[in-house]
Amino acid sequence: MRAHVRANCEDRPGVYRMTSSDGEIVYVGKSKRVRTRLLSYFRCGPAEKGSRIVRDATTIEWEYTPSEFAALLAELRLIKKLRPRFNVAMKRDARHFAFIKVTKGPANKLLVVRGAGDESADVYYGPYHGAQRVNDAVRELNDALGLRDCASDRKMHFADQPELFEIAPRTPGCIRHEIRKCLGPCVGACTVNEYGSRVRMARAFLEGVDDAPLEGLRSEMLASSERMEFERAAALRDKLGRLESLREQFIRFRFAVETLSFLYEVPGHAGDDRVYLIRRGRVRAERPAPKSPAERAEIRALADDVFSGVEYEGAAVPTHEIDELLLLSSWFRRFPSELERTETHKVARRHRRSA
Numbered sequence: 001m002r003a004h005v006r007a008n009c010e011d012r013p014g015v016y017r018m019t020s021s022d023g024e025i026v027y028v029g030k031s032k033r034v035r036t037r038l039l040s041y042f043r044c045g046p047a048e049k050g051s052r053i054v055r056d057a058t059t060i061e062w063e064y065t066p067s068e069f070a071a072l073l074a075e076l077r078l079i080k081k082l083r084p085r086f087n088v089a090m091k092r093d094a095r096h097f098a099f100i101k102v103t104k105g106p107a108n109k110l111l112v113v114r115g116a117g118d119e120s121a122d123v124y125y126g127p128y129h130g131a132q133r134v135n136d137a138v139r140e141l142n143d144a145l146g147l148r149d150c151a152s153d154r155k156m157h158f159a160d161q162p163e164l165f166e167i168a169p170r171t172p173g174c175i176r177h178e179i180r181k182c183l184g185p186c187v188g189a190c191t192v193n194e195y196g197s198r199v200r201m202a203r204a205f206l207e208g209v210d211d212a213p214l215e216g217l218r219s220e221m222l223a224s225s226e227r228m229e230f231e232r233a234a235a236l237r238d239k240l241g242r243l244e245s246l247r248e249q250f251i252r253f254r255f256a257v258e259t260l261s262f263l264y265e266v267p268g269h270a271g272d273d274r275v276y277l278i279r280r281g282r283v284r285a286e287r288p289a290p291k292s293p294a295e296r297a298e299i300r301a302l303a304d305d306v307f308s309g310v311e312y313e314g315a316a317v318p319t320h321e322i323d324e325l326l327l328l329s330s331w332f333r334r335f336p337s338e339l340e341r342t343e344t345h346k347v348a349r350r351h352r353r354s355a
């Protein structure tokens, strides 16, 4: 493998993969100097990861890319597609950002996670700055909406589950239900629908695009006070106040993905310059950089399409977009001068102002 690299590999940006004798791709990597990077594997000490990868591999292949940025994107896409066993989860910028995910399964719960997500949720909310602050805010949101925060594998028994009275204990063994901070889906204290409607409220709240959760509580509060249930109305008023201030907090903590919306022109190896159309932290299109007025007009038309298409503008980020969002944010954080190569499309500018 070393002789193959020495004889054939050029020192320019690219991605490479290492394959074992039975055809398994064991590792994918990238470098802005592929030859130098690949030769470094053969100088690793026996205990180093590079050495273990090379021991398992029998073939090395590489492809050149126009630039280091293109190599990063290609590496991310290959890792997601091939899931090589020596590649750990992409953790770029993970320490800077937290996301909130709504777990799958019965009695969903809100979980704060750092960095890139996995497929255990369809949608993540964020990204937010400051995992600890977000954790505190989520705890309050759980309390206000009565959502559970216990271990994910805790067995749930909803009130409308037929087997409940045969097997569920009547005492929850959890203070949160006793002090009315959890609806108690573990002890049959609520139905699937009752709990589900609170989860939907939490989602709408985190999406930040409609006032339904707050409006719902507001009309409940008014109805209680009309019925002269003043204690309940007061409790609802407090809850409403807490949620309003939480909403402000979530907006403050959120990193504005709208700032990652622009056209980014990257000089490439031997004049292979590219332009990337990036919207909300994701590359939506890539083209050779325009060289003539006609090509420029083509890119402008493409940009009109990319930036004008209807797109969800709230805090929800589909799981499959998170890694790329983190990668782009990390790239511009490491190389802020690259922002000088970007140009904000007029529609993206409007989205930013309204964000």
Ligand code: SF4
Binding pocket: 147, 148, 149, 150, 151, 154, 172, 173, 174, 175, 176, 177, 182, 183, 184, 185, 186, 187
């Ligand atoms: S009351 Fe039950 S469901 Fe709610 S947090 Fe406690 S253990 Fe979990």
